[in-house]
Amino acid sequence: MDVYEAIRRRYSCRDYLDKPVEPEMLSKILEAARLAPSARNFQDWRFVVVTDKALRVKLCEAANNQKFVGQAPVIIAACSSSDHIMRCGQAVGPIDVSIALEHIALQATAEGLATCWVGSFYPDKVRAILDIPDHIAVIELMTLGYPADRKKPTTREPLERIVSYEKWRFTAENSFFMSDPPKED
Numbered sequence: 001m002d003v004y005e006a007i008r009r010r011y012s013c014r015d016y017l018d019k020p021v022e023p024e025m026l027s028k029i030l031e032a033a034r035l036a037p038s039a040r041n042f043q044d045w046r047f048v049v050v051t052d053k054a055l056r057v058k059l060c061e062a063a064n065n066q067k068f069v070g071q072a073p074v075i076i077a078a079c080s081s082s083d084h085i086m087r088c089g090q091a092v093g094p095i096d097v098s099i100a101l102e103h104i105a106l107q108a109t110a111e112g113l114a115t116c117w118v119g120s121f122y123p124d125k126v127r128a129i130l131d132i133p134d135h136i137a138v139i140e141l142m143t144l145g146y147p148a149d150r151k152k153p154t155t156r157e158p159l160e161r162i163v164s165y166e167k168w169r170f171t172a173e174n175s176f177f178m179s180d181p182p183k184e185d
């Protein structure tokens, strides 16, 4: 499957089969994260891969009781210790970890698996459950497994609304984002 096809097929899966992910497949997916780019190649990311049922139940509770979080056979807690701010003013940690996580999502899709980003969680609870030290930021969780649901139609803004060429040519109608973003994110 080429990258564009994986991008098109990826979706947020919120219903998983009760079927473990094969270790070789999981390794390949994690390798996709390892190969991700990072600012100055610091690779300041750590991934706690959780398959233990009791831990997943606890993580579900820490993720605002989102049922699919406990149901997924794998939960990845993506962490960073970087508090570095780039010259551009943006934080390295969340950016680097997010790139790596999307590599995971796309490679998982290419393997016939599915994922969901999870930002609705209490980081202190996740740290306590997984013995993650206080100075480590838990950037996001990601669920991973064989899907029991299918991709539903999703809406995206048209290109002409989100892209301008050469200069900022956005007008009052398209210059900014949704005023009422979905609450779960």
Ligand SMILES: Cc1cc2nc3c(=O)[nH]c(=O)nc-3n(C[C@H](O)[C@H](O)[C@H](O)COP(=O)(O)O)c2cc1C
Pocket: 010, 011, 012, 013, 014, 066, 116, 117, 118, 119, 120, 121, 140, 154, 182, 184, 185
């Ligand atoms: C940073 C981030 C955090 C998210 N957190 C959650 C979450 O906590 N729970 C959830 O069900 N979906 C979560 N999502 C999934 C989004 O709702 C989803 O990506 C969006 O609605 C578009 O749908 P699609 O991924 O199926 O294309 C998150 C997505 C991102 C990128």
